Amino acid sequence: MMRATRRGDFILVAASLLLVASLCAAGFFGVRLILDRRANGDIAALAAGHDIPIASDARLEPLFARLVFLTTRDRFDEAQPLMNRIATSATPRLAAAAFYDLANARLRVALAHLESNEIDPAVPLVRLAKEGYRRALTLDPGFWDAKYNLDIAMRLVRDFPQIETSGEEIPPEAAKRLWTDLPGVPRGLP
Template sequence: MKRRTVHLVFGVLSLCCIGVALERGLRLRHTTGLNAEIARIAAAPVGKDAAAAPLSAPRELQLAQAVALSKAGAHDAALKGYASLIQAGERDPVAQQALFNLGNMYLRQGMAQDAGALPLFELGKQRLRDLLRAAPQDWDARYNLERALRLAPEDQEAFSAEQQPAHEQRRVRVPGFVAGDLP
């Protein structure tokens, strides 16, 4: 009786270990397939008329396709790819990478242009700020935001305290009330 119990426990534990090993093997196979597909996307030449990856593709492949489009100079298609990853509402690591790469794409475009670069710098800074709100520990985004702020400093006059009236200086007017009605 005692030996039967020990064999039963050993059999159950063996089946659990086999199940875990199978699950890990399948996950490794899936990850290897994704890595091979990402390497194929990165190695293949991308034209400026290329399109973003379909929404049915895994999010990692969509990100790889958007990065390849951005490097090839197809910024509109890359923007669509990044936007589809960001609009999913999730703040998973893939969406955070999409925000980071989108901000960097705007900053690179701003540095490449002479005239009209300020809106692109502002868009890049805004995307990096969005990323830092979601992931404040992202030091690469902090560094890139700092570099962007050095390239295109914020307008200090818009944030100065002298332009905004103090709380005591504000006068509220409510229709139907006379100034002496309230205590």
């Protein structure tokens, strides 16, 4: 009789533990479903053009959607902190996509400046775009679009080795041989 009672107690305890584990799992997945729906709603609202704030500690997908929203509206100062957060905590592929999107937005604004013959504000934007493409390629070396856009940006503002002067002045004949930073906007195919 003792044996049957112990076996019955064991089955009762096991069933209770199984029920508690099932309730915990259901609660976890229920909360996860609510958070996923909220994140999807935020992403959809941003994609529809509604400016909604996203907490800096939010999941990475809504942060990426907010980054895309800000970069399409040329709000780079607001997008940079989101870019930093995505770069440090996202998967390499998502971080590469974020670097690429921010670099594209900067290059687009730089090209608009160049079309209106405003060279001075275009040069730093092109340099920042090149840095973004390089970081995207570091994270995803097979990212062909980033390679192509980096090539375009490299043609706009060339990277030249710096002349070491060690405190001396540049001779006038050497200053005449230096190229400008912005040789011109490439037109057509190579």
